[in-house]
Amino acid sequence: MAELVIRDLNKTYMKQKERIHAVKSLNLTARDGEFIAFLGPSGCGKSTTLRMIAGLEDITSGEIEIGGTVVNRLHPSKRNVGLAFENYALYPPLTVYDNIAFNLRAKKTPEEEIKREVGKIAELLHITSLLDMKPAALSGGQKQRVNIARAIVRKPGILLLDEPLSHLDGKMRQSMRTELKRLHTEIKSTSIIVTHDQSEAMALADRIAIINEGVLQQFGTPLEVYNHPVNEFVAGFIGEPPMNLFTVHAFTAKTGKKMFRIEDSLLEFEVPAAYREKVRDSQPYRFGIRPADIHIVGGSDPHTISTKVTIFESLGEECRVHIRVGETLLSLVTGEDVHYRTGDPIHLLFREDRIHLFDPSNGNRIQ
Amino acid sequence: MLNLIAGILVPEEGVITMNGNVVNSLEPEDRNVAMVFENYALYPHLTVFENIASPLRSPKYRQPEGKIREEVERVAKILRIDWLLQRLPSELSNGQRQRVSLGRALVRNPEVFLMDEPLTHLDAKLRHQMRAEFKEMQANLNTTTIYVTHDYLEALSLADRIAVLNQGRIEQIGTPDEIYYRPATEFVAEAFGEPEINILTAGLVNKDGWMYLNLLGDSDHFAVPGRVRQALEEHGADTVRAGFRPKDIKYSFTGDPSMLRASVYSFEPLGAKAILTVQADGQLIRLIAAADLDVKPDQPIYLKFNVEEAIFFDSGTGRFIARAGEKGVRSVG
Numbered sequence: 207m208a209e210l211v212i213r214d215l216n217k218t219y220m221k222q223k224e225r226i227h228a229v230k231s232l233n234l235t236a237r238d239g240e241f242i243a244f245l246g247p248s249g250c251g252k253s254t255t256l257r258m259i260a261g262l263e264d265i266t267s268g269e270i271e272i273g274g275t276v277v278n279r280l281h282p283s284k285r286n287v288g289l290a291f292e293n294y295a296l297y298p299p300l301t302v303y304d305n306i307a308f309n310l311r312a313k314k315t316p317e318e319e320i321k322r323e324v325g326k327i328a329e330l331l332h333i334t335s336l337l338d339m340k341p342a343a344l345s346g347g348q349k350q351r352v353n354i355a356r357a358i359v360r361k362p363g364i365l366l367l368d369e370p371l372s373h374l375d376g377k378m379r380q381s382m383r384t385e386l387k388r389l390h391t392e393i394k395s396t397s398i399i400v401t402h403d404q405s406e407a408m409a410l411a412d413r414i415a416i417i418n419e420g421v422l423q424q425f426g427t428p429l430e431v432y433n434h435p436v437n438e439f440v441a442g443f444i445g446e447p448p449m450n451l452f453t454v455h456a457f458t459a460k461t462g463k464k465m466f467r468i469e470d471s472l473l474e475f476e477v478p479a480a481y482r483e484k485v486r487d488s489q490p491y492r493f494g495i496r497p498a499d500i501h502i503v504g505g506s507d508p509h510t511i512s513t514k515v516t517i518f519e520s521l522g523e524e525c526r527v528h529i530r531v532g533e534t535l536l537s538l539v540t541g542e543d544v545h546y547r548t549g550d551p552i553h554l555l556f557r558e559d560r561i562h563l564f565d566p567s568n569g570n571r572i573q
Numbered sequence: 574m575l576n577l578i579a580g581i582l583v584p585e586e587g588v589i590t591m592n593g594n595v596v597n598s599l600e601p602e603d604r605n606v607a608m609v610f611e612n613y614a615l616y617p618h619l620t621v622f623e624n625i626a627s628p629l630r631s632p633k634y635r636q637p638e639g640k641i642r643e644e645v646e647r648v649a650k651i652l653r654i655d656w657l658l659q660r661l662p663s664e665l666s667n668g669q670r671q672r673v674s675l676g677r678a679l680v681r682n683p684e685v686f687l688m689d690e691p692l693t694h695l696d697a698k699l700r701h702q703m704r705a706e707f708k709e710m711q712a713n714l715n716t717t718t719i720y721v722t723h724d725y726l727e728a729l730s731l732a733d734r735i736a737v738l739n740q741g742r743i744e745q746i747g748t749p750d751e752i753y754y755r756p757a758t759e760f761v762a763e764a765f766g767e768p769e770i771n772i773l774t775a776g777l778v779n780k781d782g783w784m785y786l787n788l789l790g791d792s793d794h795f796a797v798p799g800r801v802r803q804a805l806e807e808h809g810a811d812t813v814r815a816g817f818r819p820k821d822i823k824y825s826f827t828g829d830p831s832m833l834r835a836s837v838y839s840f841e842p843l844g845a846k847a848i849l850t851v852q853a854d855g856q857l858i859r860l861i862a863a864a865d866l867d868v869k870p871d872q873p874i875y876l877k878f879n880v881e882e883a884i885f886f887d888s889g890t891g892r893f894i895a896r897a898g899e900k901g902v903r904s905v906g
Contacts, residue, residue, distance in 0.1 A: 377769060384850050384857075387839040391870040409841030409848070429865055432844045445844045448698040498845040517705045517712075519730040522753045522766050523820055523861075528705040533653070535705050539845070548712060 208273030208286060208363030208396055210236040210259070215268035217254050217420075228254045230420040232268070236364075236398065236413075241390050243407035244400045245443075246417035252400045253368060255417075259398065260366055261285050273363050288362030288395075290354045292369040296341040302328075303337040306355045313360075327355045330392060331385070347378040354386075358393060367399040371406060383409055404444050408432070416440050438492055438569040441562055447497045447526065450536050453566065454493040456485040463508060466493065470532025476508040478558045484572055485563075491572070494562035497526065500538035501555045510553045518546040527552070574738070575687050575721050580604050591684060602633060604685075607678035611690040613670045615662040615677075622658040625649065625676040634681065648679045651713055667695055668703050679714070686718040692727060704730055725765045729753065737761050754901025755884070759891040762816050762884060768848050768859040772816040774888060777805060786815060786880070790854040794833050795880050804895035805885065813894060816884040819859045824849065828875035837872045851876065 217229040229251040236242045244252035257263035259270055261282035269276050277285045296305050303324055310320045328334045331351045341349060350370055357365055370386070371379045387410050390397055401407050407414045408428040416423045416431060416439075424436045435441035441449050454466040456477060464477040464485065477485055485491060506512045516535065517528040527546055528535040538554070546552065563572040576582040578589060580601035588595050596604050607628075615624050625645045629636040636644070649655040652672045662670055671691060678686060692700050692707070708731055711718065722728055728735045729749040737744045737752065737760075745757035756762035762770045775795070776787035784802045786795035795815075797805065805813065828834060835853035842864040849862040851874055858876070868874075885894040 376767075377763075380768065383841065384839050384848070384859075387841055388850075388870070391839070405843050408843050428842045428844070432864070442698075446697060447701045496845065517708050519705065519708065520749060521726055521729050522749075523818070526705070528709075530709070535702055537701070537705065 207238050207394065209238045209271075210242075210364055210396060210398070211269075211271040212255075212259075213269040213271070215255065215258065215270065216266045217251070217258060217263070218266045228420050229258070229266075232417075232420075232422055234415055234422065234425055236396055239394045239396055241397045241399070241410060241412045243411035243414045244398060244417060245404060245407040245414050246402065247443075248402055250417045251420040252402075252417050256366055256368055256398060256400045259285075259364070260287055260289055286363035288357035288360055288365045290350075290357040290365070290367050290370050292372050296349060296352060296356075298341050300340070301337065302333065302339055302341070302344070302352050305341065305352055306337075306359050309356065309360050323359055324355075327359045330389060331355045345378075346374050347382055350374065350382060351385075354389070358389075358395065362395065365393075365395045365397040367397065369401055370399070372401070372403070386410060405446055408444070416443060418443075434571075435494075435562065436571050438494070438564040441494050441564070441571075445496055447537055447539065449494045449496050449562070450500075451492060451494045452531065452534070452536070453490050455488065455490055457487050461508075465508075466491070468493070468511075468531055473511045473513060473531065475511050475556065478556075478561050480558070481561075481563055481572070490566050492564035492566050492569070494564065495556045496560065497537045497539040499557040499560035500536075501557065502527070502538070502540060502544075503553050503555045506553045509558070510555045512551065512553050515546045515548055515550045515552055517548065518550075520545060529554075575608075575689055575719060578685070578719060579606055579608055579687050605681075605683050606685045606687055607681050607683035609674055609678045609686065609688045609691050611693050613662075613674040615670060615673055617662050619661075620658065621649075621654060621660050621662070621665070621673050621676075624662065624673055625658075625680050628677060628681045644680050645676075648676045651679070651710060652676050668699055668706075671695070671703065672706075675710070684717065686714075686716055686720075688718060688720045690722055691720075693722075693724070700724075707731060725767075729765065737764060748901075750901045752901075754898070755893060755896055756816075757893050759814065759816070759886050762886075766818060768819045768861075770816045770818050770884075771822070771858045772814050772886065773856065773858075775813055775815040777811050777813065788815065788878070789833060789835075789856060791833055794831065795878060798881055798897040801880075801883075801885060801895045801897045808887070808894050810888060812888045814886040814888050814891070815880075816886065817858075817878055818882065819848070819861045821879040821882040822858065822860045823877045823879070824851070824860055824862065825875045825877070826873075828873075832875035832877050835874050835876050837868045837870055837874055839870065840866065840868050842866075 212232055212234050215229055215232040218225055218227050244255060246252050254263060258265050265278050270278060272286055306324045307320045328337055333351050336348055371382055374382055383406060399410060413425060413427055414431055415425045418439050424431055424440045431440055431444050442451055453469040457465055459465045464482050465474050466477055467474045503510055513529050515527055516530040519526045525540045526537055528537050565572055577584050580599060588597055622645055625648060626641050628634060629641045649658055652675060654672050657669060692703050695703055704727055720731060734746060734748055735752050736746045739760050745752060745761050753765050759772055773788055778785045778787050778792045784797040785792050786797060788795050835851040838850040838852045838857055841848040844864060847862045847864045847866060849860045851858050881897045884896045887894055
């Protein structure tokens with residue numbers, strides 16, 4: 207177990223005679239025992255950062271400290287990290303037992319201790335019955351368990367997981383996610399997972415570092431990044447179904463009330479109290495509301511919008527209503543019991559305390 | 574199966590009919606079906622207009638230019654890509670490309686649409702939006718459509734009826750409600766819904782004139798509703814499989830005698846809700862919880878199973894026996 211500190215980390219490299227700045231002045235600290243996710247679209251620099259921590263990639267500038275020691279110049283094997291990658295890279299001729307034992311044998315651990323440790327880890331990962339099998343006989347999920355077992359048997363200070371679930375199919379991915387979360391509560395090793403899947407990051411991590419174009423956007427708990435995204439990128443990236451994001455224009459109605467009108471539509475609603483002093487007439491704003499934060503209400507008032515159902519979906523656990531607004535759809539999630547049809551009139555209320563407003567010039571949240 | 578309908582593969586046995594005519598020996602181009610694939614297969618050097626027009630320029634279906642223009646514009650309007658007609662595929666988003674490939678299928682006025690995973694390529698966020706858009710278009714088309722997907726949400730959302738296939742056989746054909754609420758087999762039940770349904774082995778116990786389920790080492794908490802009881806008695810087995818959707822299991826941290834004791838296994842917040850996995854009698858059970866719930870691993874938790882919503886299966890064959898609730902019973906008229 208160890209704390210991880212990343213200080214002013216940068217990575218640049220040349221690609222086709224062009225300098226790529228893959229990681230830009232990254233600063234973050236993973237506390238001892240914490241589960242951290244690096245989350246972002248492909249090419250955002252999250253894997254590069256993980257590889258710099260592991261020692262598989264040179265550091266251009268900045269420092270990485272593991273358990274109080276700066277590891278910039280240490281060989282990967284001396285960094286006290288355990289690695290599990292997306293592709294399993296198990297040794298095909300060796301049994302599962304020997305695969306897990308491999309690193310312990312390399313460290314000249316006594317066979318008796320190896321047996322004890324492998325047995326313990328195998329139980330933790332539910333692979334005891336597979337120990338005598340060769341990798342070729344295993345399913346994808348089983349291989350990934352062996353892969354993770356091999357990484358944690360060395361009791362690393364930091365466990366590094368690079369998209370460990372991406373190769374697995376839907377059901378197996380979900381049950382492995384549950385197991386991974388449980389595993390962390392049992393081994394309590396500081397863990398970093400790299401993923402492009404926001405639900406994986408939300409489900410697993412104590413804190414999520416959301417990265418875009420090499421820049422850390424926000425670092426917070428799943429509830430923080432979901433409820434208080436610092437900018438439009440985070441708002442749009444976190445959450446499924448995704449947050450509705452629209453351009454709105456502020457104006458003062460004849461009644462004297464401050465109103466928003468949704469662009470490309472006639473939909474208007476009163477500016478929420480919290481923002482009334484902050485918005486200026488005829489200015490555009492980016493307005494965000496999550497599908498679960500829109501309520502269908504019985505009647506109309508200045509806070510609601512009145513419109514018609516474009517599409518209704520009944521999806522078993524929940525229903526979704528979609529309303530066409532210009533080129534996009536406004537979507538909301540409802541309980542299962544009320545069914546709507548295309549063309550049904552409907553009044554919508556945006557939950558005032560769940561509204562997000564962003565500055566269109568830089569995407570930053572308006573507080 | 575889609576390839577058999579399209580005529581790309583030839584059946585060894587059996588017949589395929591369209592409008593009452595056997596099409597087994599017809600060439601694909603003579604079947605008047607239009608296919609849309611996962612990869613859009615657009616001509617990169619042709620504009621959107623020319624891509625959509627291409628089937629109307631083939632020797633077989635050649636149309637006069639005026640007619641072509643009219644058709645392409647009609648289809649482009651339905652798909653809301655009429656403002657993109659002069660662009661090249663490389664200038665489009667994935668969602669727009671998919672619409673162009675749909676447009677190319679539409680323009681022929683086919684009798685049957687065959688769609689092979691048309692949304693699979695899109696990322697999760699776009700898929701949610703495109704699925705709804707697809708449904709909007711479908712409502713305007715009124716053409717028989719066969720849609721292949723591995724995504725149960727697409728099937729529930731888009732289809733009038735769903736055929737669930739497993740290893741080359743049809744497990745069930747039914748409306749989305751029938752499939753979700755009255756699945757023909759455990760396979761179907763597990764294929765629809767996320768998190769997955771909890772299917773547990775249950776003994777049937779008669780006590781004080783009531784029938785109870787012996788579930789998770791407990792036989793006091795699961796009285797079987799009357800309607801299901803009759804079906805289970807007729808079925809005759811003393812062990813069945815009982816399926817509970819995650820949302821049909823409620824939890825509490827202050828137990829009362831009507832609840833079953835379990836312990837927290839793991840907690841996965843997902844924004845608007847969370848998946849709470851608990852352990853009881855050595856088995857894992859998935860529930861839906863609030864995302865801001867504060868739980869510790871191994872903490873005691875008490876469960877209440879809504880037996881009214883349970884789905885019962887034969888413990889040997891996995892086939893549907895009964896469900897108490899009326900949901901998914903096809904309404905007449």
